[in-house]
Amino acid sequence: MALVTAEDCRKSLDNRAVRLERLVKEGEALHAKGQLTLRNLDALRESALLDLYTSFELFLEDLFFAVLLGSSGISDSGGVVNFSDREQAEEILTGGNQYLIWLPFDKNGKGVLPLAKRLLKDGRPFTRIERHKDELDTLEELRIVRNAIAHRSSSARAALEPFVTHLRQRRRTAAGLLEQVRQGQSQYESYSATVRQIGVALASAEDALARKFLSPERPYAPKANAPTGRYRCTRCAKRHQIRAKTAALPACPVCRKGRAKGQPKVAQEWDRVYA
Numbered sequence: 519m520a521l522v523t524a525e526d527c528r529k530s531l532d533n534r535a536v537r538l539e540r541l542v543k544e545g546e547a548l549h550a551k552g553q554l555t556l557r558n559l560d561a562l563r564e565s566a567l568l569d570l571y572t573s574f575e576l577f578l579e580d581l582f583f584a585v586l587l588g589s590s591g592i593s594d595s596g597g598v599v600n601f602s603d604r605e606q607a608e609e610i611l612t613g614g615n616q617y618l619i620w621l622p623f624d625k626n627g628k629g630v631l632p633l634a635k636r637l638l639k640d641g642r643p644f645t646r647i648e649r650h651k652d653e654l655d656t657l658e659e660l661r662i663v664r665n666a667i668a669h670r671s672s673s674a675r676a677a678l679e680p681f682v683t684h685l686r687q688r689r690r691t692a693a694g695l696l697e698q699v700r701q702g703q704s705q706y707e708s709y710s711a712t713v714r715q716i717g718v719a720l721a722s723a724e725d726a727l728a729r730k731f732l733s734p735e736r737p738y739a740p741k742a743n744a745p746t747g748r749y750r751c752t753r754c755a756k757r758h759q760i761r762a763k764t765a766a767l768p769a770c771p772v773c774r775k776g777r778a779k780g781q782p783k784v785a786q787e788w789d790r791v792y793a
């Protein structure tokens with residue numbers, strides 16, 4: 519069997535997501551013609567979301583093993599331990615009986631990011647979205663919506679509350695949320711688009727390319743550990759370069775002097791510069 523590349527993983531995620539988007543569209547068209555009840559359309563949207571979520575989990579899993587086994591094609595990536603094949607890797611990592619948890623992406627030491635940090639070189643490519651709040655927030659929201667559909671428990675419904683309070687009383691459900699249209703796009707389509715976008719970013723061969731598909735990165739505070747690269751002070755634009763694999767960023771030397779002269783105390787941070 520041919521080795522799995524990151525691009526294979528992305529294509530398969532994309533195919534599934536596109537198929538589901540089409541299914542939801544067809545359901546909406548039938549509903550508009552009076553050929554599908556709202557109740558059934560709700561059920562269709564909810565099962566599409568469960569399927570989308572599972573597809574993304576599968577993508578993370580396949581990508582993780584492709585990187586671990588060195589077949590991903592992503593530059594500077596690989597495992598910190600060598601395994602002969604995926605079967606052996608899975609057996610050793612799961613200890614035979616537990617299973618690996620891919621989502622949440624990163625929460626209380628669980629998820630694909632902590633796993634990647636332990637087993638993959640520099641945690642790549644999963645660390646690519648570590649500082650991208652928009653994407654991480656959407657993934658967490660998606661998990662909450664998915665749990666509200668899959669578990670229907672009172673705690674799962676309570677977690678959904680903040681996302682549906684603005685909806686009409688009778689539509690304060692996962693299906694009601696998925697139906698909501700903003701700027702011509704339904705919430706379902708918006709989740710699907712974000713998932714596909716994250717897929718592209720994680721599977722890109724290069725970090726700089728991946729960045730084009732992501733929201734702005736959260737800046738780094740002085741003293742924070744940051745990876746190799748160039749940085750720009752958010753207050754005065756002074757540049758700083760890190761040549762080591764990772765190093766702590768300093769406080770900006772220019773701003774530190776300025777502050778002594780009584781400049782307003784805006785927290786100084788560092789933006790990572792890619793260009």
Ligand SMILES: [Zn+2]
Nearest residue numbers: 751754770773
């Ligand atoms: Zn500065």
